[in-house]
Amino acid sequence: MRFAAIKTIYENALKNKNVYFLTGDLGHFGEKEFAEKIPHQYHNVGIAEQNMVGIAAGLALTGKKIFAYSIVPFVTLRCLEQIKNDVCYQNLDVTLIGVGGGLIYGPYGNTHCSIEDVAVMRALPNMKVVCPANAPETEQIIKQLMKIKGPTYVRIGRGKEPMPATSYTVSFGKGKIINKGTDIVIFSTGTILEEAQKLVQMLTDAGISTELINLHTVKPIDKNLILKKIRTRRAIFTIEEASLIGGLGSAVAEIVSESSKRNLVFKRFGVNDLYLKEIGDQNYLRKKHHLSAETIYPVIIDKIT
Amino acid sequence: MTVAKIKAVAREIRKHVIEMAYNAGGAHIGCSLSVVDVLACLYFNTLNIKPKLPHWKERDYFILSKGHACSALYATLAERGFFSPALLKRYMKNGSPIAGHVTLDSLPGIEATTGSLGHGLSLGTGIALSLKNDNKNSKVYVLVGDGEMEEGSVWEAVMFGGHNKINRLILIIDNNDLQIIGKSTAIMHSHPFEEKLESFGWKTVSINGHNINEIIDACKQTGREKPLAIIAKTIKGKGISFMENKLEWHGKSLTRDDYEKAIGELNKIP
Numbered sequence: 001m002r003f004a005a006i007k008t009i010y011e012n013a014l015k016n017k018n019v020y021f022l023t024g025d026l027g028h029f030g031e032k033e034f035a036e037k038i039p040h041q042y043h044n045v046g047i048a049e050q051n052m053v054g055i056a057a058g059l060a061l062t063g064k065k066i067f068a069y070s071i072v073p074f075v076t077l078r079c080l081e082q083i084k085n086d087v088c089y090q091n092l093d094v095t096l097i098g099v100g101g102g103l104i105y106g107p108y109g110n111t112h113c114s115i116e117d118v119a120v121m122r123a124l125p126n127m128k129v130v131c132p133a134n135a136p137e138t139e140q141i142i143k144q145l146m147k148i149k150g151p152t153y154v155r156i157g158r159g160k161e162p163m164p165a166t167s168y169t170v171s172f173g174k175g176k177i178i179n180k181g182t183d184i185v186i187f188s189t190g191t192i193l194e195e196a197q198k199l200v201q202m203l204t205d206a207g208i209s210t211e212l213i214n215l216h217t218v219k220p221i222d223k224n225l226i227l228k229k230i231r232t233r234r235a236i237f238t239i240e241e242a243s244l245i246g247g248l249g250s251a252v253a254e255i256v257s258e259s260s261k262r263n264l265v266f267k268r269f270g271v272n273d274l275y276l277k278e279i280g281d282q283n284y285l286r287k288k289h290h291l292s293a294e295t296i297y298p299v300i301i302d303k304i305t
Numbered sequence: 306m307t308v309a310k311i312k313a314v315a316r317e318i319r320k321h322v323i324e325m326a327y328n329a330g331g332a333h334i335g336c337s338l339s340v341v342d343v344l345a346c347l348y349f350n351t352l353n354i355k356p357k358l359p360h361w362k363e364r365d366y367f368i369l370s371k372g373h374a375c376s377a378l379y380a381t382l383a384e385r386g387f388f389s390p391a392l393l394k395r396y397m398k399n400g401s402p403i404a405g406h407v408t409l410d411s412l413p414g415i416e417a418t419t420g421s422l423g424h425g426l427s428l429g430t431g432i433a434l435s436l437k438n439d440n441k442n443s444k445v446y447v448l449v450g451d452g453e454m455e456e457g458s459v460w461e462a463v464m465f466g467g468h469n470k471i472n473r474l475i476l477i478i479d480n481n482d483l484q485i486i487g488k489s490t491a492i493m494h495s496h497p498f499e500e501k502l503e504s505f506g507w508k509t510v511s512i513n514g515h516n517i518n519e520i521i522d523a524c525k526q527t528g529r530e531k532p533l534a535i536i537a538k539t540i541k542g543k544g545i546s547f548m549e550n551k552l553e554w555h556g557k558s559l560t561r562d563d564y565e566k567a568i569g570e571l572n573k574i575p
Contacts, residue, residue, distance in 0.1 A: 051427045054426075057429055058427065059430040059435045062432055
């Protein structure tokens with residue numbers, strides 16, 4: 001996903017001299033060619049993320065289109081006030097690209113994990129939030145963002161996400177139906193889509209017609225699609241590799257709770273509101289947070305039977 | 306414009322600042338008065354601008370990073386002809402876009418939103434980088450407070466500007482040595498700025514920030530290889546005898562007597 005992101009930005013920067021890429025000294029994926037071929041559009045600002053976002057906003061004030069890149073915590077929370085005041089309050093054309101969304105940096109500890117970012121970015125007026133699930137989605141979303149102005153946060157994985165079995169297209173702001181079903185629906189965002197797909201297979205095998213919808217765009221959320229599913233399905237579940245507070249689950253819950261539908265089964269699956277004292281890889285931590293297909297499956301069965 | 310005329314403009318700007326603070330019923334005063342002479346020199350001598358074309362592409366930029374001193378900027382823009390001085394009456398009023406901190410698009414001539422300290426130099430650096438890459442001759446002036454130099458983000462931008470030789474970036478430090486609770490040199494000794502900035506690759510010039518000739522001359526000293534920092538020694542509350550160097554006038558409400566006394570003092574200036 002990192003390679004897809006930087007490559008897509010580079011290809012567009014070659015065609016448009018107003019497209020800039022800033023990095024807080026992160027990225028080893030083709031940036032050498034980027035820096036050599038179009039040095040004015042590639043800037044390693046050093047390990048100084050507050051300044052990176054301020055510079056991004058300053059460049060955008062002159063009409064440039066900026067992509068600023070670092071590991072999620074450093075390009076979101078470290079420079080949060082610059083994102084609020086400089087980018088969002090001024091409503092500037094700056095896209096923040098956070099690598100390593102969720103638990104993928106688990107072995108490195110919670111400093112490098114990111115469970116709070118989706119909620120925090122979602123709370124900022126003018127900010128758009130997109131969590132692609134894999135490299136092709138990342139490429140498509142970044143291509144689409146070339147034609148969409150304003151503050152955006154793109155939360156990507158780290159590179160081990162499986163490629164989709166069959167290719168499909170995604171559109172910014174629109175939910176993507178990955179698996180058709182008529183009984184219950186699961187909304188997923190980000191790289192945990194692979195886990196959601198395993199879960200759908202298990203539910204389907206158990207005779208439950210399960211629809212899987214990829215809500216890569218968490219803000220603006222595809223409200224019409226969610227309302228349609230509220231009306232036509234008996235159970236809704238959300239899955240995300242982010243805090244249960246404020247992310248996709250909260251966004252869907254806000255729509256569910258304000259709808260007039262009664263007797264709807266609804267449950268969110270996400271990262272619990274705590275910092276684990278133990279470390280582990282992404283799969284290990286998903287199990288610990290009850291976010292693996294195997295741990296979610298019995299909970300869903302219990303809720304719908 | 307002659308020195309005498311710039312001094313007369315500065316007097317008018319100070320009168321606006323006092324009137325705006327009085328009308329608002331409480332605003333930042335002392336910190337606004339300390340930057341007036343620098344603003345008058347920039348807008349009436351240094352900056353290459355067209356007030357009737359605020360988005361003119363070849364213009365110089367000015368960012369007031371210490372955004373709480375905004376009344377001085379608004380008054381300067383009005384005096385320079387960006388908009389009618391009548392608009393100044395809406396400063397900090399209900400339903401008005403003209404906030405107590407500088408806000409983009411609230412008035413013609415404003416280049417960036419500031420208010421939280423430590424943001425302006427990075428914003429100015431981004432603008433300057435863009436101008437440099439596009440081979441424009443425009444310059445970017447950023448005014449920060451000496452207390453603001455305690456913000457770490459300022460030094461991130463200082464480091465970037467020196468390393469990348471952003472030669473069209475000019476940092477002006479409003480060095481009045483007073484912040485909210487006391488003297489800056491007593492609270493957090495970020496001075497002296499000259500040696501620190503020079504070690505980061507900046508050229509520095511130290512001046513009296515109320516001397517029109519010195520300000521104008523310093524603004525011309527941009528070089529080819531380095532960004533320029535002007536350390537302007539100023540007096541908080543400058544121009545009003547009972548406010549000068551008085552901590553409480555950072556942001557205190559003016560009584561009717563205070564207001565009349567202040568305007569009276571300014572009216573005596575030729």
